[in-house]
Amino acid sequence: MKRDLFDYPVQYVKGIGPKKARLLARLGIKSVHDALYYLPYRYEDRRFSPDIRSLRYETLQTVTGKVLSAHLVETTRGRMKIFEAVISDGTATLTAKWFNQPFMKKLIRPGISVVLSGVVKRSFIWGVGYEMHNPEYEIVDNDAQGENIHTSRIVPVYRTTAGMSTRTIRAAMFSILNHARENIIDYMPEDILKRNRLPSLKVAIENVHFPDYDNLEELQRGISPYHRRLSFDELFVLQTGLAIMKRAQSYTKGISFSAKGELIKKLIEKLPFELTSAQKRVIKEILSDMKSPRAMNRLVQGDVGSGKTIVAFSAMLQAIESGYQAALMAPTEILAEQHYMNLHGLIESMGLKSALLTGSRKEKPLEEISSGEIDIVIGTHALIQKGVKFKRLGLVVIDEQHRFGVMQRALLRKKGINPDVLVMTATPIPRTLSLTLYGDLDYSVIDELPPNRKAVITKLYRPEQKSLIYSFIRSEVKKGRQAYVVYPVIEESEKLTLKDAIQGKERLERVFPEFRIGLIHGRMKPHEREEIMNRFKEGNIDILVSTTVIEVGVDVPNATLMLIVHAERFGLSQLHQLRGRVGRGADQSYCLLLAYGRLSEEASRRLQVMVRYTDGFRVAEEDFNIRGPGELFGTKQSGMPDLKVANLLRDARLLEIARKEAFRIVQEDPELIKHPRLRSIVERFWKDRLEIFRTG
Incomplete structure (x- = not known):
């Protein structure tokens, strides 16, 4: 497409003018290109x-x-x-x-x-x-x-803004399309269009806005040949960018870790359990990457409790044995603390040194890190700040939890001389989304839980059934088990009538005077949280009242019961994470969902998914179906370009095709020298995001 279509202001199109242009700008339409890709959200058959x-x-x-x-x-x-x-x-x-x-x-x-x-x-x-x-x-x-x-005719219906009816927008789109028609130049290679039976760009844009096509259902669902072409373009350009990144990384000279794996053997001997075959397979894949002279970029997926941390720790030990430091970056301070608490004892028992580095922590062991005295640094975004220098950073493990994007990964990579990067996700991601968010990474799946784990039984309750819940908690704790009670907020809010954790603890103390009840929340100081968690792990607290700070990383096998209060307020991913805190021992575990008020259709679907499914991959797929990809994992914060036309849920098959075509063309023409128009579109779409990988 000619460059001027990207920049030509709609104001100067005949029939638009300054007043309409200002109204169109509210819809994100400033240029002719913006208008052409502002698609109808539905169609009406007026033929x-x-x-x-x-x-x-x-x-x-x-x-x-x-x-x-x-x-x-x-x-x-x-x-x-x-x-x-x-x-x-x-x-x-x-x-x-x-x-x-x-x-x-x-x-x-x-x-x-x-x-x-x-x-x-x-x-x-x-x-x-x-x-x-x-x-x-x-x-x-x-x-x-x-x-x-x-x-x-079949008439397009557009989303409107104050002062502009759908009729006015339709007329404006018609004027803009007439203006642009002769300047729409295809940038897609002809062989790709033929191979995938795609119409020309001009025909696709014309027919998406003013269809000369009889299949109304396909138009409504966004799967007409014309929608398919525009969706393909977007996915193809996205995947071309990822292919360029991946290729650049594959040529980036990394570290060839030469250790024989003695520390990993030592770790396996210390573990009170045997690694699953899936863990062993993924460790083998990681070690193979680390041995290679190219920089590793690998994503490890696994369900809650599948043992991702031990897999990542094995990779860290390989780096340390080879004479390098390792860093583990978590998205929140609380999660960083929990990783530190869980790994610190194991690290020390192996004669190694670790440090915790977070924004609020006063003691910052910067000298020990820069001198190489510290083997493993666990922290938050603080790890990518300017003042933090490593002596020999060889491996970066990112506990992604869908909160870090490609930009943060690149910045942390710059802390070392091309260290290897291992990304762990806190919950499984549907394949279509992982190909988008992590399409530049290699991919491993821990698709097996430790043996003798029983599936957690999940039940849904309403407020009038509280007495049943209390009886159940009492019977479990009397057996010597422990329980979590999770609340969504810390203090009573005037706007939301949610049950807060502080009042909840007081209420439970009245209901269960015979039990020891503790409280943990995000506003506590790190050492206070650490003390409470240690008491709970040691069995000195029977019921732990908490906010979502126990969402990830807490491992107490004796805890068999999780009550989530106001479960309707939590997202599916978060509910599944919380449920993952129980079911870590050999005893049967339970997750009780207490929902208040009249449930929205979406909230009801979420809770039913929790009751029906325990497999995290299935839960992720259902979450994807309910919410769609856009907000599911915060793609806007991930450093990924926005998708305006394609829908990852609807276009999953198209994504696979676009990815193959994109990787093929980058393999044949890495700098897109033979495809200058495509190169221009890719650079426009990705803006400056690709540059960081070229220089990193």
């Missing part, structure tokens, strides 16, 4: 025009007729002006009414022919006859644009 006498009430219909009369009516109090036009097609008459649109009298006059489209109403006055209120209209005799765009 068929039945006789007026056969119209059905309360249905959207299109009629054609001659105007018999037209006049302006003022209501008795003069607050509203109604323009009325009576039209006839020879079989019956219909009254069209436009409210507070007096300018209509200049447009619709007796004697002209019109096409009207709207919902058919029963006449207020006689109870018989037909009316339409504020119908779309087209003047047949004198259509200024020479073509029906509002009626007598």
